[in-house]
Amino acid sequence: MALYGAANVPFVYKYGVRAGLPGLPLILAYVVLVATLGILGPRVAGWLAARKHSGRLYLAFVLLATASLAVLMSRFDPVAIRVTRAPAIHEWLERALRSEFPYASAVMPSSFPFLFALALPFDRMGDVGWLQMVALPAFAALCWKASGERRRRAWMALGLLLAAPLLAAEEQGKVSRLPPLPQPLDPIMQEMFDKRRVMGGAIINLQLTTGHAPKFSRAAATMAFTIRFDAVTPRRLLELVILRTAEIVGSDYEINQHRPLMKLCGYSEAQIAQVASWQASTLFDEKERALLGYVEQMAHGGNVDDPAFAALAKFFAPQEIVEITYTVGSYYANGLLTKALRIEVETDGRLTVAGRC
Secondary structure: OHHHHHHHHHHHHHHHHHOOOOHHHHHHHHHHHHHHHHHHHHHHHHHHHHOOOHHHHHHHHHHHHHHHHHHHHHHOOOOOOOOOOHHHHHHHHHHHHOOOOOOOOOOOOOOOHHHHHHHHHHHHHOOOOHHHHHHHHHHHHHHHHHOOOOHHHHHHHHHHHHHOOOOOOOOOOOOOOOOOOOOOOOHHHHHHHHHHHHOOOOOOHHHHHHOOOHHHHHHHHHHHHHHHHOOOOOHHHHHHHHHHHHHHHOOHHHHHHHHHHHHHOOOOHHHHHOOOOHHHOOOOOHHHHHHHHHHHHHOOOOOOOHHHHHHHHOOOOHHHHHHHHHHHHHHHHHHHHHHHOOOOOOOOOOOOOOOOO
């Protein structure tokens, strides 16, 4: 019992701090809870096990705990609040259903096929997180069946489970300098999140931060999608513009999000690695070098000289030049925003809406 409680202290601290709670008092409160359960639990469980309707009491307790968890989970947006492995699970299932090798994915899913199969119905319903809720009564049923005549063991096991933080809704991590988005979500953000899911993208830390200003966030997303999907300039070249702009402004966040999109658009690892040193590289053709030359001067103060502009105009029409210029300006500003607000780089495989290149 003591080892079980001690093992869960890091989880309590981790998710408590994420939720904005003071770490040390939270740990002390948790230790008191586990100690109380350790002292009173056997007595209460023994008394309940001796009751004539012990099974009914157990069932009622399980249903009450499950309903409470369901209410807790439905109170919050499943993606904006809980840090789940939803992108990896969804990608694995989509690949498997298309008869592709499911583990060959940029989000790096890592679990047993049986566990992914369990998540399938919940993925189809739109929220893998509900698997947590189903796990509680399933665990309780196994405890009851395995305990035989010693029903008090089932009560103790369920008590331990509820005392642990493992089935609680995980609070949003510290994704930036700003606090988590208020709940319930603003209708504009909810609509944006739903749209991103339909388009195959994850809810990334950029939206979890800029969502505090829903109308501005929506306007920024409209610009990003216009650049990505509605431009005349080839998407491949615009991704080159975005990555170099992000490198110049020093936005690790944008670099992390757009390197995979560079791969999607056909650039090799060597080319991606040499974008920052393109002047000395032999991996870019004359058109790409003219484009990078324009980006270089625009993103370093905006004063593009005549030779650099002439080189760009040799390959691009006026509409494309305007699109390229807007792209540099947009992602330069976005890069500054990610730095000023210290938006954390995603480490769980979540990627923006990629689309086709």
